[in-house]
Every structure is written in structure tokens, then in C-alpha cells.
Amino acid sequence: MKIGTDIIAINRIEKAIEKHGNTFKERFLNEDEIALAKNSASVAGFWAAKEAISKAFGCGIGAELGFHDIIIAKNSKGAPRFTLSEKVAPNFPHTNSSLSISHDGGFAIAVVVIGE
Numbered sequence: 001m002k003i004g005t006d007i008i009a010i011n012r013i014e015k016a017i018e019k020h021g022n023t024f025k026e027r028f029l030n031e032d033e034i035a036l037a038k039n040s041a042s043v044a045g046f047w048a049a050k051e052a053i054s055k056a057f058g059c060g061i062g063a064e065l066g067f068h069d070i071i072i073a074k075n076s077k078g079a080p081r082f083t084l085s086e087k088v089a090p091n092f093p094h095t096n097s098s099l100s101i102s103h104d105g106g107f108a109i110a111v112v113v114i115g116e
Helices: 010-020 022-028 031-036 040-056
Strands: 002-009 070-074 080-084 096-104 107-115
Touching (some): 002 010, 022 040, 031 070, 040 070, 040 080, 040 096, 040 107
Antiparallel strands (some): 002 107, 096 107
């Protein structure tokens, strides 16, 4: 089992959105993710989730696993889940996973548990 976590100040994301608009979001989110993340707290949560997932896989965001290789969606109950792009999925085998995203007090946090 692998665990990853990340926390980010929501105002950091707000400032980047104010400065760069959708260009900032497009750097790390796909179209479906942008549609799901309706406000800056949700965008920050998705950022934290992708960072937490990359940490759980032991590589961080970089050449092995990029932001766009991690795809966040929601299940039928609205809970977050993730998949990996076909390009990188064979490099990061796992049997199951659980992702939790929360935001409060100006921060967004994500925790992921990945089964091997």
C-alpha cells in the first residue's frame, strides 16, 4: 500500500487564475476536469490530488508522471477518483485506490491510498 498527501493554499491558485486565466488551469487539468472544478477551491483540490497521487507513486510530478497523465473524475455519488493515461498506466500498476479531497480555512488537501 502507498499513501500520498498534499496541501495548498487556495489563494495561491486564485492568484494564478487571476493572472493567467484558463491558461493556468489548462497546464494541469483536462477539459472535463476544468468543467468539474467550478471554483478556485475545487481547482486547488485537484492540484493537491494530482500532487498526492504522484507522491504515492514515488516520483512526483515530472518526466515519469505529468499532470495530464493523472485524470480526476467523480463516481456516481460525487466522490473523487482517478485514472492514469494509457501512456503511463503500465508504469504504475496498482490494484485499487482511494482519493479524498477537502478544502477549508483557505487550504485544499488531498490524500490518496493506492493498493499494489
